[in-house]
Amino acid sequence: MRSPTPQVVRDPSLPEAVTIWEVGPRDGLQNESVTVPLEVKAELVGRLVASGLPVVEATSFVHPRWVPQLADAAELVARLAADGLLAGETPLPVLVPNERGLDRALRAGVTHVAVFLSATETFARRNLNRGLDEQYAMADPVVTRAKAAGLHVRAYLSMCFGDPWEGDVPVDQVVTAGRRLLAMGADQLSLGDTIGVGTVGHVSALLRAFAEGGTAPGELAMHFHDTYSQALANTVAAMHAGVTTFDASAGGLGGCPYAHSATGNLATEDLVWLLDGLGVHTGVDLAAVVDTSSWLAGHLGRPSPSRVVRALAD
């Protein structure tokens, strides 16, 4: 039998190329309970870069009390610099939750940073320990100082399609929050379906509302979770709306395949399979990412939740 590949059939209404923003080492690992050693993290980032991923978010300068898995952020960035990766062609963004995190990132010599906010009051209070207005007050100096230092700044906006406490999240509320972050100076806004409840009509409606508000699709990225298997359908809807940057996590890292509470990042491999089938250029070597996810699954002691990894892994 042949090794399966999708039959390539272009859809001329879709973009010719897409940027996959790999978040596995940061967003994936921060949700994994097994502690991953520094050397493995450095090798993971190196492998992902080598597989052709155009952006690899490396870690987070969050306080170690909140995310013990990423307590070695400074050491990891130093190691990536020593390996020649930090000054390489592939940006390696780091998350900076506040000015203290930004100070650490600046000292480490990173070129791309990301801030993280919530579209809903409840999640802002629970995750950031701040109300909606306070979170902007915290983010504003981070974005301003990062831009002044010449860095690329991405803003994550979470709970854009539903909130586990508030339920439905109005589209207008998300557009207002997102445009405020862009007005603050963020270069890119990543809209997160943090609990994975969004479906295609909702994606189209949200992106239409952003367009009507004057936001170009090139300023947006979509961050889908596959908790309810909707991530790829949602990706196609977003591409139809002109979005060309999509977040994904190698092997679906960060989502436990057995737990009810699986956060379920979209797996990079599942996304690449879709885009390969559509003839949409990504520059990513699917087999290389599958190899990396299988290798990392060994360190995590469990199989990948990605269907493509499970189907293709040796």
Add this chain to the structure above:
Amino acid sequence: MRSPTPQVVRDPSLPEAVTIWEVGPRDGLQNESVTVPLEVKAELVGRLVASGLPVVEATSFVHPRWVPQLADAAELVARLAADGLLAGETPLPVLVPNERGLDRALRAGVTHVAVFLSATETFARRNLNRGLDEQYAMADPVVTRAKAAGLHVRAYLSMCFGDPWEGDVPVDQVVTAGRRLLAMGADQLSLGDTIGVGTVGHVSALLRAFAEGGTAPGELAMHFHDTYSQALANTVAAMHAGVTTFDASAGGLGGCPYAHSATGNLATEDLVWLLDGLGVHTGVDLAAVVDTSSWLAGHLGRPSPSRVVRALAD
């Protein structure tokens, strides 16, 4: 926290209602290695009917040598008749591989039958032990006699999006095969992505070719497998092309979540989540199907591969 549900956002370009053709008891179980007792099968069909599924394919009158799991087909149909389900409002089709199977189905008093053919020569020879022309010769009297007996006849066409031995399958070849089955008298043609390799551009191209050949989308059903996570994206593409009947298997029955070779029927629950989010009417009670899949997973001794089941099950 609230029990998660998708926020309902209609897409006016999509159909208002969709028929889910439940194939779990037949296509799902025939790929499960754990033998399921007759009483459990009967309860499964009853539960699926009670959950609002409009069609539940119950079993196959295939020779027990090929599918030992379904060796009790006649007993199961008799039991469903005794339970009052066979004459109920919900059709319970059975697969009939040949005239001998049709004879058994007619004796059992079923009202809906299905035949199964391949779009590719290699799979026809490997699965049916016949070449392409011979498979039509086998199907023709089955369809003709079933129609003469007043039955509804569905024709499955497998390997429509790729073949594990032949690789790519040309769209024209699928259209020619499918139209031949409709011309034979089949009421409905179910186009199967048996190995799950199809992506959305391919789905659109195939359905466009059927439309150009004169086939109305109402004559078609799509049978997607989620082996590479593409099934729901493909479903949306097919709805955009006017298709309103979709095959699915409760809990993703038939696809082992751990094996490389997972055949990966699209899970009914994942499909219902999508359609609920789009406000597309199905008549299906999602929670009831999730309960049924969880109950059956106990009999199979393993969790469901459906992401929705894993996220929602108690």
